[in-house]
Amino acid sequence: MNIENKFKYEVALSFAGEDRRYVKEVAVCLEQNGISVFFDEFNETELWGKDLYVYLDEIYRKESRFCLMFLSESYAKKLWTNHERESAQSRAFQEHQEYILPIKLDDTEIPGIRPTIGYLDGRKFTPNEICNRVLSKLSSVQSNFSELEDDADIPVVKRIITDDEKNKYLLNAFDELKKAFSSRLEKLSNKNKHVTTELKEISKSEFISIAKTEEFEFGSKLWCSKRFSDGLAIFYRESYREDFQSNSYNDSAHAVDNGIEIYFEILGLVLGSVPGTEEIDLKHASTEDLIKYFWGRFISNFSY
Incomplete structure (x- = not known):
C-alpha cells in the first residue's frame, strides 16, 4: 500500500520506551500488512551513526504520511519524545488535514495536544485493533488520493459567464x-x-440598519443598484443620523468572474482595514466574506 511517493514512511511511531511492548505489537501488525513503518527496532541500521536530532526531525516533520503518537505519563517526561512531538506538531500546523493520530495510554495531558483532537484509547483497544484502525485510515487516504490522481491532468476549461448570472x-x-x-x-x-437595534427593509433591494446607545446613534444603508455600465453592485452608506435619502456611498462591491467562478470585488473605501476582516481578499471575496466585511464596517462604529 504505497499512498504517495513523496513519503518515505506511511506511519511513524512516536512513543516512550516504557510503552514499547504495546507499541511493538502495533508496529509488527502494520509491517505484516505491508505498511512502511518507522519504528526504531526496524530501523536500527538506518539510525546507526546518524545525528538523531536532525534525522528524527526529518522523519516526523517531512517523511511520514501519519505520525502515530502513543501518549502517556512517560511520553510527557522524555526529551526525545518531546522532540518528536514538536517536529510532528510543526508539520500538523502547516497542513489542513489530520497528521498526528494520538493514542492515549493514560490520562496524562501532553503539551500542544488539544483535548478536542480525536484520539483512540489504548486501554480499550488491543494493539491489533489499533493496527486495524490505522489500516482503515490509510485505505481511506489511498482512495481519496486515487480520486485526485484520476483527474489530476484534466483541466478546468474557462467559459463565458453572462451578466445575468453575475x-x-x-x-x-x-x-x-x-x-x-x-x-x-x-x-x-x-x-x-x-x-437598541433595528433593521428597516425599504424594498427588496434596500435596507437600513440602526444601532442606538445612550450616547450616540449610527446606521448604515445597503442597497443594490446599477453601477455605471458594469451591471449591478451592492452599495454601503454610513450615517450618524437617519439621513439615508442620498445615494452617495462609502463603499461598494460588485460581482466579477474569471471564466470559472463568480466572486466579489470589494472597493474597500476605508482608512486601514476593517477590524476582524484583515484576512479577506478584497479582490476575490465570497458571499461570506462580503457579510463579514460589511458587518465589520458597521460594528467598527462602536470603537469611536
Whole structure:
C-alpha cells in the first residue's frame, strides 16, 4: 500500500520506551500488512551513526504520511519524545488535514495536544485493533488520493459567464446579507441591553440598519443598484443620523468572474482595514466574506 511517493514512511511511531511492548505489537501488525513503518527496532541500521536530532526531525516533520503518537505519563517526561512531538506538531500546523493520530495510554495531558483532537484509547483497544484502525485510515487516504490522481491532468476549461448570472449571484448574496444583518442586529441588542437595534427593509433591494446607545446613534444603508455600465453592485452608506435619502456611498462591491467562478470585488473605501476582516481578499471575496466585511464596517462604529 504505497499512498504517495513523496513519503518515505506511511506511519511513524512516536512513543516512550516504557510503552514499547504495546507499541511493538502495533508496529509488527502494520509491517505484516505491508505498511512502511518507522519504528526504531526496524530501523536500527538506518539510525546507526546518524545525528538523531536532525534525522528524527526529518522523519516526523517531512517523511511520514501519519505520525502515530502513543501518549502517556512517560511520553510527557522524555526529551526525545518531546522532540518528536514538536517536529510532528510543526508539520500538523502547516497542513489542513489530520497528521498526528494520538493514542492515549493514560490520562496524562501532553503539551500542544488539544483535548478536542480525536484520539483512540489504548486501554480499550488491543494493539491489533489499533493496527486495524490505522489500516482503515490509510485505505481511506489511498482512495481519496486515487480520486485526485484520476483527474489530476484534466483541466478546468474557462467559459463565458453572462451578466445575468453575475446579477443573480449578486442578488442572492444581497438576500444573505440582509438575513445576516437582521440576525446579528438582534444578537447585538440581546447581548448588550443598553443597545437598541433595528433593521428597516425599504424594498427588496434596500435596507437600513440602526444601532442606538445612550450616547450616540449610527446606521448604515445597503442597497443594490446599477453601477455605471458594469451591471449591478451592492452599495454601503454610513450615517450618524437617519439621513439615508442620498445615494452617495462609502463603499461598494460588485460581482466579477474569471471564466470559472463568480466572486466579489470589494472597493474597500476605508482608512486601514476593517477590524476582524484583515484576512479577506478584497479582490476575490465570497458571499461570506462580503457579510463579514460589511458587518465589520458597521460594528467598527462602536470603537469611536
